[in-house]
Amino acid sequence: MSNKNIDRNALEALLTNRFFFVPSFSIYGGVAGLYDYGPIGSALQQNLINLWRQHFVVEEDMLEMDGAIITPAEVLKTSGHVEKFTDFMCKDEVTLEVFRADHLVEAVFEARLESHELAKQLSQKLEVTEDKKKKSGALKPALLDESTVAEINEILAKIDNYNMKELGDIIVKYDIRNPATGNKVTPPVEFNLMFDSSIGPTGNLKGYLRPETAQSQFVNFSRLLEFNNQKMPFASAMVGKSFRNEISPRSGLLRVREFMMAEIEHYVDPNSKDHPKFQEVAHIKLNLLPANVQQSGSTQITAMSIGEAVSQKIIDNETLGYFLGRIFLFLEKIGIDNDRLRFRQHMSNEMAHYACDCWDAEIQSSYGWIECIGCADRSAFDLTVHSKRTKEKLVVRENLETPIVYDALVCNLNKKKFGPKFRQNAKPIQDKLESLSQEELAKAKEEISASGKFNLELNGAVHELTTDLMTVDMQTFKENVREYTPNVIEPSFGLGRILYSLIEHSYYTRMDSENRSVFKFNPLMAPFKVLVLPLLKNASFKPVLTQIARSLRSMGVPARVDDAASASIGRRYSRNDELGIPFAITVDFQTIEDGAITLRERDSTNQIRSDINTILDLVVKLVNGTEVWENVIKTHPVIEASAE
């Protein structure tokens, strides 16, 4: 279980000081929404990606791709991003400061509610808590009437769902202004969230930085299917940066302009969304928050097995359920606290019009419940629109074991006479005839048998098709191949958000005289696996320190040496606990004599002692997950810690 009541200011200071991540280009003043990951942050990110690849790509045999970030406008017009990937923006009428409209409304309303609370407490002569005073800051107490409070609360609950006009009306009705200046703001306008650029030197080819990795996968569908030897179902996957030009980024790593994502596109027969490995996850209990519970105004979580949820149709199908299970196992593996993880179903008004079902894995942190992974059934939408736009078939062709045999009416034309008779009209007439439905063909057949001709209307003119030019006949067809556009189930991971959540879930304070901070990253996720340090600074330790660090590194175990003369061993242990290093190897004077070293585990601070080879063997096993500390201390007695 993780610590829910963290001091975020202290955590943020620690993350900056120890270079987990910092605002990019800080010495130039920084840029909102851009972050640089230092050695700890980037190793956490890389370990997250490696585990993700092993858990999804390798174990599930997915086809990974790496597609271009720069995307021509045409592709994103088709996908709908050019038109719809927008937020609403308004400006201070005087200073022209820019706001994201919904955020501004939220901020102003929240301030008003706080002022109201303060006024109520004062009027009731209640004691105003210190915390409240601090939070309300320079706020003046201002009582609202209760119906206004109710209206405001209702608007806040629905703040994500207003369109441009509705937000504009709210701004006018409630006189929402720039809190800093008191100036009015302009009516909201749409702002597209894609970074744009120009490809090549002509200025004629507009491009965008991709807002997601999905489109690269969809446009390559036929190649992916071919690579998979035409076998269905299968999934493609991609890990990489995507971009979103936020109007006003906030909440640290949770809302940024450049972010690492990992997306899976699982292609499935729309007629059969069962999953062959479903039984392996059916028993897993998830914290579910279904749509109907939310619609009734509750956020009550139900713990329910995936098997039950699918059989009750709470989760739409086995494949979606299977992925929710795999997502759960992945988050468990990296160290997310299950008590602070829930799966929230989208309500119908949240979902894209084409989606049939969508679940977000939400992780709780000091910012509240944050969507970290979306898992949507996107139906056949994407493949259909790209296919329509490019005229390239993006379909599966399946050989039928039993061919489908059926009769249908067809037009048979006498080409020799037809062309010369209609000349330039021949092609349009033929196209029109071929587009006739079975019902229309049946009528045409009747007309011919009744009058010996069929009068076809086309663009206002009537063309007479006599029986020497055309007949309508019943023919037998046999289809050996079924052709269909697969549906896509898309688990989409925001890796920065998962990373930040994990950092909060891993953060605790060691309850001793120093109250130092510790990150309890597990050995798979920990950036450095082993700390190597001498009891104190002494030249005689150097060769053995170097030998140990080298051995570990050559076996692929990242090791950090801390041999600073200025810091005590206790100080050095604790400053490396702040980096989440799970194991520490200490060299002391005894080592020079007998070659024995101590191994310390971070969270228990227990130490064992043995010869170098034994300890190194143990460490490799502890790091790759084939051994656990609880077992180690059963066979290796815990020793008295040297003065920490």
Added chain:
Amino acid sequence: MSNKNIDRNALEALLTNRFFFVPSFSIYGGVAGLYDYGPIGSALQQNLINLWRQHFVVEEDMLEMDGAIITPAEVLKTSGHVEKFTDFMCKDEVTLEVFRADHLVEAVFEARLESHELAKQLSQKLEVTEDKKKKSGALKPALLDESTVAEINEILAKIDNYNMKELGDIIVKYDIRNPATGNKVTPPVEFNLMFDSSIGPTGNLKGYLRPETAQSQFVNFSRLLEFNNQKMPFASAMVGKSFRNEISPRSGLLRVREFMMAEIEHYVDPNSKDHPKFQEVAHIKLNLLPANVQQSGSTQITAMSIGEAVSQKIIDNETLGYFLGRIFLFLEKIGIDNDRLRFRQHMSNEMAHYACDCWDAEIQSSYGWIECIGCADRSAFDLTVHSKRTKEKLVVRENLETPIVYDALVCNLNKKKFGPKFRQNAKPIQDKLESLSQEELAKAKEEISASGKFNLELNGAVHELTTDLMTVDMQTFKENVREYTPNVIEPSFGLGRILYSLIEHSYYTRMDSENRSVFKFNPLMAPFKVLVLPLLKNASFKPVLTQIARSLRSMGVPARVDDAASASIGRRYSRNDELGIPFAITVDFQTIEDGAITLRERDSTNQIRSDINTILDLVVKLVNGTEVWENVIKTHPVIEASAE
């Protein structure tokens, strides 16, 4: 040794058909210079990155970062990219088609030389080879006089070094036109190669997509040094995409608009560029092409040990030599053919003005010798310019064991009188006095002792500084700290270029009845490590196939199953040889009875047979490099191959 005479058209067709990589957004017509990596390409890229991380970051204890791609203009103004990261462009005067000026000159001159050759052969009644006919295509034979041929050849040899005016003069003098239309072209203009965009909604903050990862590392230097506990020397590293808006991309993966790079910035004391691990690489022999050899007009390679090259000052210093050695070992590990690898030193006219030495690792492919890794000593240039621009110190402070003691003249001001007397001029006068050199201070001291005052000229005015305002005195200083700006040695890897070179070096044709293509990727680099297949399609094989594939994947070994009913076992072996899969496990009817399976090695096509567990253990060892096939066949007899 790799095959130097590859058929590039055949290779390219194979790479596209098997989805190694393809032009991005092909179904939309593609975009020049952008490529999507399919399952094979992206796994090769990922394996390359993983091996790079292990070889450099982990084994050398570098501090990896992951910085933002979007970079504010100010940072790239300081680094010089806004001004200097350009190519020259000209346009067809009529059609406005765009050309990179040097490429256009090259293309036109090469065509003229070919026409000339053709004309010469015809005039000498020599037989024109079929190959020549084909290559010259629609070219008309046109004889040039020999002095023109010599001029053209000289220009082609220097084509990379012309400035804008020189290129313009060549275009006019030699009447270079658009070969497709015959139209004249406009004089060359500079075109900046960075993609630009706008950060945030105001349009006031200009940004670029980074052209290299280096700047993110430099601006974080102080944090990196702090993370390293202030210890020098050390290195930071970054892997990620960079961007270059090429005027006319060509040569496949070798010149693209979006590319994966890996860069190391090694920070070193300018007074001591020795390297503690130099002895470990000193014996390695490299193919060197030093600057002086090139200047004498030769491209003769010298094989020389790194130790000798450094001691002869051919390579400037130990640290640079150490990195060249590590680069060599890395390229050897991934499978680059050493006979087609050379280290070429930059000539003085190629180097940036601040660089002291620079070596490119060039790899030979069908495109010629291509720069794949640059290894430059960038001196203190970058840290100095960023520091100057931002006023943030980017320096190392080193405690001196023996303090430096010295005497120097200083100005002592009587602040009480000085301020009131000079008022608004006081600050500029003080600044000026503090900027005086020791020589100037000596003169001032003389002037004061001679006349009782010092006349300071500042912006045209003379200020009289009498002894009650200022004295110049000799003072003793003691410095305990040395402060310096480190030099940077930067190995910079173009991963796409290395990848493509490796693909060419790994490509061969199996000399049997089918002449199928094979990629001999080693087990570390191979995208899939193991092919799992049944002798033929039969339902009874399914459980054991599934079990083997699952076991391998859960141990982190990417495995591909090929159980297509339509293809013979031989056909399936060879179509997976095209993917470079080193090992194949085959299940047959005997397996169902005795649990034995065969293991085939790709290049020898030798097979051994044993029980499932033995084979899986062997495979894991073969894949992680702790076992080699040559040893395996000593203890496991090679069996008769089943009908391939």
